[in-house]
Amino acid sequence: MKILAIDTSCDETAVAVTEGTKILSNIVWSQASLHAKWGGVVPSIAKREHEERINWVIEKALKKAFPKSHFIGHQLLVTNIDAVAVTVGPGLAIALEVGIKKAKELSIKFNKPFIPVNHVEGHLLSPLARPGISKQINNSGLNIKNLDFPVLGVVTSGGHTEVVWIKTLGDYKIIAQTSDDALGESLDKAARLLDFGYPGGEILEINARQGNPYAFDLPIPMLGREKEMYFSYSGLKAAFVRLVKEVSSKKDLTPKDISNLAASYQHVAFTHFIRVLDYLLKSNKYSTKNILAGGGVMANGTLRKMLRQVAKKNNLKVLVPYSKRLNTDNAAMIGVAAYFRFKRKEILKPKELAKVDRIPRAKVDEPFAWER
Ligand code: KG4
Ligand code: ZN
DSSP, X not given: OEEEEEEOSSSEEEEEEEETTEEEEEEEEEOHHHHHTTTSOOHHHHHHHHHHHHHHHHHHHHHHHOTTOSOOGGGHHHHHOSEEEEEEESXXXXXXXXXXXXXXXXXXXXXXXXXXXXXXXXXXXXXXXEEOTTOOOSOOOXXXXXXXXXXXXXXXXXXXXXXXXXXXXXXXXXXXEESSSOHHHHHHHHHHHTTOOSSOHHHHHHHXXXXXXXXXXXXXXXXXXXXXXXXXXXXXXXXXXXXXXXXXXXXXXXXHHHHHHHHHHHHHHHHHHHXXXXXXXXXXXXXXXXXXXXXXXXXXXXXXHHHHHHHHHTTOEEEOXXXXXXXXXXXXXXXXXXXXXXXXXXXXXXXXXXXXXXXTTOOXXXXXXXXX
C-alpha cells in the first residue's frame, strides 16, 4: 500500500511517498528564507511558491521512491501509487488550497483513492514513521504493534501547542491547548527580539546552551493555575519585550547577555508547558501508557529532556520521531496518518471530491466538514 502524500499547510512544499509506516521518500522544499525578511509567513508568497514548486517536488519524491522505474514525471504514479493523501487543515487557507487542488487533480487523473489528512494528526503520529529498508540507523521508528493505547500525544510547533488523548488511532480528544500564541510562535517572537532572524527557535536553542536559564527573572505563565489546563504565551512575550528593553537601555547587549536572555526565555516557556503536563498526568484523568511527542519545537534538546523527566516521574516513556527532520513540517507524517485512515476506510473516491475543501481551523478531534 503506497501513498503519495502532500502538505502545503504553511511555508514548506512537502511531498512524500510512504508504504505503510515506512518512508520511501520525503522531500521538503522550505520557503523560510523568502519569509524571513517579513519576520513571519506571508500567505500570498507561500501560495505563489507552492504553486511554482509543487510539480517539481512531486516528481522528486516519486523519482527518489522509485529510482528504477522507466516511467517519467507524474506518470510514475500510474503503476506505483495506490492512493493520494493531502493535508486539508489546519493551516493557511490559500496555501492549503494549492496542495488540495493538486491532490484532487492526481486522484482524478490516475483514478486513485483520495485521503484527506489533518496536519496535527500527522505531527501526533510522526513517531510511528519508520525509515525505508536501505537506511541503517539506530532508532528505526516505533512499531505500531508495540504501542499500547490509550496514549497521550503532545504537539508543539509554530502553529500548535496541544495535548491530545489518543484513545486509539482515529479517536482523539484535545485536553489542553494554547489560548493565544503557540509555543513555537512564542520562541520565534523572542528570537526576533534578539535579532536571530525567522524562524528563530533553533538559533534560540543554540544560544541558550551557552546561557544561564536563571540569569533573568521572567514570570512563569499560569503559575498555580495549571488545573485550568491551557497554555498561554502572550504575557510571557510582553514581559520579555520589557526585559530586553530594560537591559539594553543600560548598556549594549554582550553575547553573554544574549545567551542568558535566550536561556531564561526558553526555560520559562518550557517550564510552563511541563507544569501543565505534569498536572495533567498527576490528575490521572486520562489513562496513558506512553507519550507521543511531535512538532518542530520537540526537536529542542532541552524540551525533550524536561519532557522525559516529567514522564519518568509519572512512569511513562516518551516516544519521538526517529529523525528530527520528522519533527518539522513534512509530508511523510501525512502519509503515515493517511495509511491508518485508509485502514479505517476514511477515504474518498475520485468522483466524490467536489465536496472536499480546505479547513484552515480544523481540529484533530472533529470530523471533516463533509464527514458530518
Ligand atoms: O512543525 P513546524 O515545522 O511547523 C508548524 O506546524 O508550525 O514547527 C516550526 C516551529 C518554529 O516555531 C520553529 O522555530 C520551531 O518549530 N523549532 C524549534 C526548533 N526547531 C524548530 N524550536 C525550538 N528548538 C528547536 N530546535
Ligand atoms: Zn506543522
